[in-house]
Amino acid sequence: MKPLYQELPFAVDNYINFYREDLPHFIVPWHYHPEIEIMCIEKGWGTRFVGDHIGGYEEGDVCMMGPQLPHEWRNDKEFFDSDSGLRATCHCVYFRKELFEGILIRLPEMANIRELIERSRRGIKFTGESRERIARYIRRTFNQNGIERVTNLLTLLEMMAEADEYEILASVGFTQSVNSSDFERFNKVYRFLVKNFNKPIKLEEVAAVAGLTPTAFCRYFKERTKKTFVQYLNDMRIGHAKKFLIEGKMKISTLSMEVGFNNLSNFIEQFKKSTNMLPSEYQEKYGVKKKKAI
Template sequence: MKPILRKVDSGNNSFSIREDIYPFLYNHWHYHPEIELTFIRKGTGIRLVGDSMAPFEDGDLILLGSNLPHMWRSDSIYFKNIPTLNIEAIAIHFREDFWGSAFMQLPELRSIKEMLDIAKRGLKITGKTKDIVIDAMEKNIHVTGSKRVEFLLGILDIISRTNEYSLLATPGFNKTYDLTTTDKINLIYTYTFNNFKNNISIKDAAEAASLSPNSFCRYFKTRTLKTYWQFLLEIRIGYACKLLIENEKSVSQICYECGFNNLSNFNRQFKSLLNITPLQYAKSYTVHVHTFVA
């Protein structure tokens, strides 16, 4: 299955500002020509952007460039129909040329244009810049008339003037990813998210995508620029980080819940990916939170 081309409805406006409240997010591996700015007001899960995989949580602010494949998937608990549990987000979608092809060529907007080019890899916006942009988004959900355009231009200008962001997809992703080719990646992602806590083999994952093991390995590396085992490890470690932050289970319990067979391997793989042990990670997060609150 190729990444789904999503059509964004802007109503009678030139671009879309939308507040979403859903039981969960699971919008499949997709892309659209609109640039997307998403603020996760409430919710946790896994975010895929190009060849980047990371947890998302309350307060995340993500800018995605045009036609960048991505996917938001809520944690498994959100699929259990718990009435008090939901996802809240504000999303803005706009085409780069919605204000006319000549507008972005103005010399005064060069920094914004350059920033939107960088956003083709995806940006996670952080620090004070994130706080300022989120505040503006909350205050302008229902803005109308010319104030809509003024608001959007204002927040793009703020983002273009900061270095408080991290890049998501690798530089090579957009150069190698072909949106027009037949793509089974969504089947693989779905199977992996549903089974990462279990003992997964290459054969099992390949069967989910109707591929032979050898074809599966070649295919996955071509589509994502990483091996399947690396991808699976990132999902398991990402879930472990979430459980460590919640601080409701021991490191040993978390190890087995995330799909690892023994504690020493879990510690080794965790440190190889994050350069810190699970216990150190949990302690550092606790210290950070206590310092912030103080």
């Protein structure tokens, strides 16, 4: 599935825009737009897709997406039950990258913001106290007009630039492919993996999706992601496993199979390689009771 180009519903002469969404569930599918986006989740939870990153999101999450970076916030299935009474609510700040082109962005005082905007091309998730501080500022200054709209955005970006608690989401390989001539081919492979990651996938099968021989596909994939196909698939499965671990609704032995690892010891080995933690330690980090583990 090719990402949908989203035309944001703002006046063409507005370089900074604020948008609050309050729905039973988020409705925008896998999409991209030229504007840089800052998103603060007020209510709701589910799965976050940013480039080739997959992970869970929760209330209070704050992320920044650079221009043209495909992304989607997909609510969990209970939000699609009309009787659930659940809501998906967020505050979004959109601004056009042209705002920071020319002399302004080259000022020495803008060095931090210049680096932040470059990092945002892979998506940034803020964590810890930095996340809380940024979310509070967004809520407090949301939708102000006049010159305050500009000064508040600069203050917000400086706050983000100085934060040392954050995670980069998409891989270098994915963001390079976004601007390449064969992005449609790569995206077909990516969407195939998103749909089938929890099933056994043969190399010949995914190579056929790309229209390549297995040998050519391995070379093609490694050039664009800097990872082997097996490494990439394991990372995708680990991303989903993290979400299930935090939810704490199933045993580790069960969820390892849910995300495509048929061998529990292999899942634990791959999880530790990716996170430097055992699955049970990861749960403990997020306050999940140990009885939820193996």
